[in-house]
Amino acid sequence: MAESYFGDDVVVVTGGGRGLGRAYCLELARDGAAIVVNDVAADVADDVVREIESAGGRAAASYDSVATLEGARSIVDTALERFGALHGVVNNAGSMANGMFEEITPAMLDRMLDVHVRGSFFVTQAAWPRMREQGYGRVVMVSSSGGMFAASGHANYAAAKAGLYGLCKALSWEGQEHGILVNALLPFAETTIAAADPVPGLVEAFPKGLLEGLSARGRPPEAVAPMVAYLVSRACTVTGEAFCAGMGHFARVFVAHGRGWNAADTVGITVDDIARHVDEIRDLGGHRVPKYLPDELELIAQSLGLEYG
Ligand SMILES: NC(=O)c1ccc[n+]([C@@H]2O[C@H](COP(=O)([O-])OP(=O)(O)OC[C@H]3O[C@@H](n4cnc5c(N)ncnc54)[C@H](O)[C@@H]3O)[C@@H](O)[C@H]2O)c1
Numbered sequence: 595m596a597e598s599y600f601g602d603d604v605v606v607v608t609g610g611g612r613g614l615g616r617a618y619c620l621e622l623a624r625d626g627a628a629i630v631v632n633d634v635a636a637d638v639a640d641d642v643v644r645e646i647e648s649a650g651g652r653a654a655a656s657y658d659s660v661a662t663l664e665g666a667r668s669i670v671d672t673a674l675e676r677f678g679a680l681h682g683v684v685n686n687a688g689s690m691a692n693g694m695f696e697e698i699t700p701a702m703l704d705r706m707l708d709v710h711v712r713g714s715f716f717v718t719q720a721a722w723p724r725m726r727e728q729g730y731g732r733v734v735m736v737s738s739s740g741g742m743f744a745a746s747g748h749a750n751y752a753a754a755k756a757g758l759y760g761l762c763k764a765l766s767w768e769g770q771e772h773g774i775l776v777n778a779l780l781p782f783a784e785t786t787i788a789a790a791d792p793v794p795g796l797v798e799a800f801p802k803g804l805l806e807g808l809s810a811r812g813r814p815p816e817a818v819a820p821m822v823a824y825l826v827s828r829a830c831t832v833t834g835e836a837f838c839a840g841m842g843h844f845a846r847v848f849v850a851h852g853r854g855w856n857a858a859d860t861v862g863i864t865v866d867d868i869a870r871h872v873d874e875i876r877d878l879g880g881h882r883v884p885k886y887l888p889d890e891l892e893l894i895a896q897s898l899g900l901e902y903g
Pocket of ligand 1: 633634659736781782784
């Protein structure tokens with residue numbers, strides 16, 4: 595990749611000490627960006643910084659937790675103090691606290707909301723004024739297929755990760771007039787995130803031989819990193835979109851609105867009407883992908899044949 599994809603850009607990668615985050619740091623550093631390697635596990639953050647520096651790259655470590663406002667501000671300050679700039683944020687820090695729904699305690703829910711939702715919210719909010727001021731910014735929200743498509747055994751994680759999709763969409767709207775592009779990522783890679791705490795019932799639910807087939811293909815974090823590099827680079831032109839990346843597969847994931855069924859009037863609609871039309875209501879044919887809420891309302895107005903404007 596040409597260095598012009600990043601110029602002298604500075605990128606913060608949260609949870610950058612292990613797994614996917616480590617792969618993002620190494621890829622971005624190789625591509626020319628200066629990296630703040632943030633991780634609450636100081637030893638692994640230091641290892642990644644050493645690895646980048648010994649390959650001739652620029653990196654600084656930060657050991658703050660993303661989950662507090664002070665921690666998030668301090669991560670951003672590290673970028674500004676060490677490199678005098680900040681252009682991109684990869685909100686990757688994460689963990690799991692798995693269990694079947696009835697076993698999930700308020701503390702397990704808080705852990706997920708803290709690291710995923712509050713963490714990504716706070717770090718991005720701390721970076722935002724700088725990005726607005728310079729009229730340029732790139733943000734990646736690391737969501738998950740575990741949230742957007744979901745599975746049993748991690749309802750707290752699913753709720754938090756799906757929440758990041760909403761955060762991505764809302765910030766992409768607010769950022770567009772300031773040159774700030776915000777996208778979401780749904781990665782797949784073999785890491786240690788669930789090693790000590792497997793998602794109950796998940797592996798058993800896979801079709802026979804699927805995991806073996808995927809493992810034979812290989813699920814390295816390095817196969818996800820180029821997508822992240824693109825999304826935080828100057829080459830990126832898209833915003834408010836979500837991308838699946840893993841095993842060398844890259845695809846857009848989107849929320850769509852079906853053709854639906856329209857009642858003749860807004861009064862007098864009965865449960866019976868819904869029951870009779872539920873197949874039309876559920877039908878996926880003719881779906882469209884509104885970008886933002888007004889686009890969805892416009893689509894509804896068109897479907898109803900309303901005149902406006
Ligand atoms: N591995 C996958 O297939 C997969 C799939 C979908 C989503 N994800 C998401 O990708 C991200 C990275 O996952 P991974 O698989 O590389 O996991 P990982 O456990 O290997 O790495 C996560 C890193 O985040 C750090 N971290 C945790 N809490 C933190 C905090 N409060 N502040 C700063 N750092 C913190 C950890 O110390 C760890 O080094 C996570 O957000 C995860 O939910 C992973």
